[in-house]
Amino acid sequence: MTKMSRREPKLPVRQLIILAICRFAEPIAATSVFPYLPEMIESFGVKKQEVAKWAGITSAVFSLSQSITAIIWGRASDMFGRKPVILLGLTSTMIMSILWGFSTSLTWAIIARALSGGGNGNVGIIRTMVAEMVPERSLQPRAFSVMPLVWSFGSILGPAFGGFFASPAVNLPGLFGNNKLLTKFPFALPNMIASIFFAVGIIVGFLFLKETLETRKNKPDYGIYIGQRLVRCVKSRKKRRNRDYDDDELGAALLNNTHSRSNSHSSSKPFDTTWQGPKTPQVAGPSVWEVFNKQSNLNLLSYAILALHSMAMDQLLPIFMHHPQQAPDSSNTKLPFKFSGGFGISSSRIGTLFTAYGICSGIVQFFVFPVVVRRFGVLRCYRVCAVIIPSVMFVTPYTALIQNPIRQQLAMFSLMIVKAFCGIFMFPCSTIMLTNSAASLRLLGTLNGVATSVSSIGRAAGPFFAGAAFSWGLERGYVIVAWWMLGFIAILGAIPIFMLVEMEGFNQASDDEDGSDDEELLTPHDDDDDEGTIIAGDEALYETSEDEEGIDTVEQPLAGTQHRLDVPRASVQRRMSSPVGIRGNSIGPGERGRRLSTGLGYSNFGRGTGGTTFG
Numbered sequence: 001m002t003k004m005s006r007r008e009p010k011l012p013v014r015q016l017i018i019l020a021i022c023r024f025a026e027p028i029a030a031t032s033v034f035p036y037l038p039e040m041i042e043s044f045g046v047k048k049q050e051v052a053k054w055a056g057i058t059s060a061v062f063s064l065s066q067s068i069t070a071i072i073w074g075r076a077s078d079m080f081g082r083k084p085v086i087l088l089g090l091t092s093t094m095i096m097s098i099l100w101g102f103s104t105s106l107t108w109a110i111i112a113r114a115l116s117g118g119g120n121g122n123v124g125i126i127r128t129m130v131a132e133m134v135p136e137r138s139l140q141p142r143a144f145s146v147m148p149l150v151w152s153f154g155s156i157l158g159p160a161f162g163g164f165f166a167s168p169a170v171n172l173p174g175l176f177g178n179n180k181l182l183t184k185f186p187f188a189l190p191n192m193i194a195s196i197f198f199a200v201g202i203i204v205g206f207l208f209l210k211e212t213l214e215t216r217k218n219k220p221d222y223g224i225y226i227g228q229r230l231v232r233c234v235k236s237r238k239k240r241r242n243r244d245y246d247d248d249e250l251g252a253a254l255l256n257n258t259h260s261r262s263n264s265h266s267s268s269k270p271f272d273t274t275w276q277g278p279k280t281p282q283v284a285g286p287s288v289w290e291v292f293n294k295q296s297n298l299n300l301l302s303y304a305i306l307a308l309h310s311m312a313m314d315q316l317l318p319i320f321m322h323h324p325q326q327a328p329d330s331s332n333t334k335l336p337f338k339f340s341g342g343f344g345i346s347s348s349r350i351g352t353l354f355t356a357y358g359i360c361s362g363i364v365q366f367f368v369f370p371v372v373v374r375r376f377g378v379l380r381c382y383r384v385c386a387v388i389i390p391s392v393m394f395v396t397p398y399t400a401l402i403q404n405p406i407r408q409q410l411a412m413f414s415l416m417i418v419k420a421f422c423g424i425f426m427f428p429c430s431t432i433m434l435t436n437s438a439a440s441l442r443l444l445g446t447l448n449g450v451a452t453s454v455s456s457i458g459r460a461a462g463p464f465f466a467g468a469a470f471s472w473g474l475e476r477g478y479v480i481v482a483w484w485m486l487g488f489i490a491i492l493g494a495i496p497i498f499m500l501v502e503m504e505g506f507n508q509a510s511d512d513e514d515g516s517d518d519e520e521l522l523t524p525h526d527d528d529d530d531e532g533t534i535i536a537g538d539e540a541l542y543e544t545s546e547d548e549e550g551i552d553t554v555e556q557p558l559a560g561t562q563h564r565l566d567v568p569r570a571s572v573q574r575r576m577s578s579p580v581g582i583r584g585n586s587i588g589p590g591e592r593g594r595r596l597s598t599g600l601g602y603s604n605f606g607r608g609t610g611g612t613t614f615g
Contacts, residue, residue: 009136009138009139010139011134011139011142011143012133012134015133015209015210016130016133016143016146018204018205018208018209019126019129019130019146019147019205019209020146020147020149020150021200021201021204021205022086022087022090022201022202022204022205022209023122023126023147023150023151023201024150024153024154024197024200024201025090025093025094025154025194025195025197025198025200025201026090026093026120026122026154027150027151027152027153027154027155027158028154028157028158028161028193028194028197029093029097029158029191029194029197029198030154030158031154031155031158031159031162031354031358032157032158032159032161032162032190032191032193032194033158033162034158034159034162034314034317034318034350034351034354035159035162035163035166035318035347035348035350035351035354036162036163036166036167036187036190036347037055037058037318037319038051038055038318038319038322038323038347039166039167039322039347040103040109040166040187041054041055041058041106043186043187044105044106044109045106046106048323048324049471049474049475050471051319051471052316052319052466052467052468052470052471052474052482053467053468053470053471054106054467055315055319055463055467056312056315056463056464056465056466056467056468056470057110057463057464057467058109058110058113059113059311059315059459059460059463059464059467060459060460060461060463060464061110061113061114061117061460062113062114062116062117062459062460063117063311063456063457063458063459063460063463064114064117064456064457064460065113065114065115065116065117065118066117066118066120066121066452066453066456066459066460067452067453067454067455067456067457067459067460068118068453069117069118069119069121070121070123070124070449070450070452070453070456071446071449071450071452071453072121072449073085073089073120073121073122073124073125073449073452074121074124074125074128074446074447074448074449074450074452074453075446075449077121077125077128077213077449078213078446080216081211081213081216081219082125082128082129082132082211082212082213083205083209083210083211083221083223085121085122085125086122086125086126086129086205086209087202087205087206088119089119089120089121089122089125090120090122090198090201090202090205091198091202092115092116092119092120093116093119093120093122093198094194094195094198094199094202096112096113096115096116096119097116097191097194097195097198098188098191098192098195099112099115099116100112100113100116100191101185101187101188101189101190101191101192102185102188102191103187104184104185117456121449121452123448123452123455124448124449124450124451124452125448125449126147127144127147127431127435127448127451128212128448129212130143130144130146130147131435131438131448132212132213132214133212137436140432140435140436141369141370141373141374141378141428141432142370144428144431144432144435145365145366145369145370145373145428147428148365148369148424148427148428149362149365149366152358152361152362152364152365152424153358153362154358155354155357155358155361155362156355156358156359156362157355157358158194158354158358159350159351159352159353159354159355159357159358160351160352160355161190161193161194162190162347162351163347163348163349163350163351163352163354163355164348164351165189165190165193166186166187166189166190166347167186167187167347168182168186168189169182169183169186170186171348176189205223206223206227207223207224207226207227207230208223208224208227209223210224293437295433295437295500295501295503296434296437296438296447298496298499298500299430299433299434299437299451299500300434300450300451300454301454301496302386302430302493302496302497302500303430303434303451303454303455303458304454304455304457304458305458305489305490305492305493305496306426306427306430306455306458306493307455307456307458307459307462308458308459308461308462308489308493309389309393309462309486309489309490309493310423310426310427310462311458311459311462311463312462312463312465312466312467312482312486313393313396313419313466313486315462315463315466315467316466316467316470316482316483316486317412317416318347318350318354319342319467319470320342320343320396320397320400320470320479321342321343321345321349321350321353321412322342322343322344322345322346322347322350323341323342323343323344323474324341324342324344325341325342325343325344325400326339326340326341326342326400327341327403328341328401332477333401337478337480338477338478339397339400339401339477339478339479339480340400340473340474340477340478340479341400341479342400342479343399343400343405343408343409343412345405345409349409353409353412353413353416356413357413357416357417357420360417360420361420361423361424364420364421364424365424368421369424369425369428372425373425373428373429377502378429378432378433378502379429379433379500379501379502381425381429382425382426382429382430382433382497382500383494383497383498385421385422385425385426385429386422386426386490386493386494386497386498387494388418388422389419389422389423389426389490390487390488390490390491390494391487392415392418392419392422393483393484393486393487393490394483394484394487395415396412396415396483397479397480397483397484398480399411399412399415400479433500433502433503434447434448434451435448436502436503437503462486465485466482466485466486467482469481469482469485470482
């Protein structure tokens with residue numbers, strides 16, 4: 001029995017890009033709020049001293065409702081698949097984002113934020129999809145940096161849209177001065193723009209995003225079928241097929257057309273053209289309590305505290321910069337603790353700072369993070385950043401003492417860059433550590449649902465308490481109260497990080513130490529001694545490819561191998577003995593094309609390219 005050398009794992013770049021497109025609208029919608037949030041709260045009749053408190057409450061209700069429903073969404077993704085839950089969450093967020101933009105009262109705004117948080121559990125589910133796409137530890141730093149990179153790019157556009165298009169009738173009177181709708185709803189336009197990105201993400205996800213849940217990934221997907229048809233309608237073909245064929249079993253079901261074709265090499269026995277793989281047993285969803293162990297608990301605690309102080313700081317920065325500047329004198333300033341005031345800058349200027357902040361974050365995420373993490377390791381980077389971030393929070397309020405506006409904003413921007421550097425490293429590192437602490441892939445959806453729920457509690461508590469502390473401190477002339485509170489919380493959050501241990505994770509490629517069985521080529525023999533090989537085991541880990549002619553290679557369950565517990569699935573690809581208009585008379589590039597003397601090509605989901613149905 002021949003052996004086949006293990007192929008180097010590769011990132012499923014296409015699916016990661018599609019998932020990134022689906023995710024792109026969420027950071028735009030979230031960060032577009034930052035520049036205009038203080039003005040929006042003030043427009044509801046809230047006093048300046050209480051703006052921070054109510055801004056914190058609006059953010060807290062979003063995260064709190066998200067924490068209540070996150071586990072439900074995670075378990076739903078384990079039962080019904082990742083893709084439908086993600087699309088549902090995007091649709092809900094799009095609708096609630098528009099409702100938020102058209103808010104005319106504080107009550108309306110709070111309800112919109114609560115519904116938006118409760119209808120979206122995509123944070124944990126997207127992490128689960130990335131983990132299922134890339135189980136190899138060597139590729140995880142690159143894979144898990146994709147979504148933070150998307151957030152960084154979204155953070156470039158979001159604040160720009162929020163700062164530039166908020167109150168358009170006032171800021172852009174030449175374009176929108178006579179628009180009654182935008183005059184009545186001054187904060188609707190940024191959210192209407194964000195809804196366009198949501199619509200694009202929903203459409204792309206429906207047409208091209210592939211399911212990653214093991215029990216659902218081989219089910220018919222109408223969206224994928226329609227997407228393949230649309231691509232082929234606009235894609236020029238280099239060669240014409242000599243025979244028509246159906247793409248997959250789903251296409252046959254939609255067209256209500258079943259083909260059969262006799263074997264060109266007849267034998268004494270009739271050839272059974274029906275091929276059916278073993279049915280995948282329906283496994284009950286994992287219990288919530290199965291995901292908890294010592295390392296996962298430490299990861300969840302550190303992740304919740306990280307989300308708390310990071311979200312609170314992002315919430316406080318625009319409020320602090322929008323607050324009126326105060327000239328320090330003996331009556332209002334007693335260093336080192338008693339002083340007050342902010343920057344007194346407008347929402348457009350705040351949006352510009354956050355846009356530049358997002359650009360720098362994207363550069364760090366794309367060029368610095370993967371290299372540094374590969375060089376020094378995930379846990380070491382996580383710990384170093386956990387030590388640095390508290391000092392940023394302790395220093396931030398003292399920028400209010402700088403009287404020169406340019407120097408003041410440069411000082412703040414420098415601190416924002418350091419904060420961005422730490423956050424860019426800490427969130428992906430936390431995700432990688434949490435993912436590798438899972439006992440198996442079966443628990444990932446529930447684990448990430450729990451992580452989303454726990455982090456949402458932190459995201460709710462952070463803005464709420466920080467906003468209340470900021471308002472309390474301003475009334476008494478101590479602007480440092482909220483910032484120092486967050487600094488001490490960040491110090492406490494570093495403690496469990498130094499108790500973490502890097503786990504091995506669930507890299508399937510490392511499960512067989514000798515590489516014996518999973519790398520074998522299983523050779524089934526039929527009655528007329530046909531030669532055929534079926535690739536099994538580790539080959540199922542790699543994303544199959546689609547050639548220019550539109551022939552997909554699809555992983556199929558292997559019939560007759562139920563006795564081999566270590567070979568749950570196989571990738572079936574065969575080569576035809578007679579030309580049927582396929583390039584090179586084969587299906588599948590390179591060594592993966594296999595020869596079969598029956599002359600029947602094998603395509604997606606068991607559909608023979610020659611017209612014969614295998615199953």
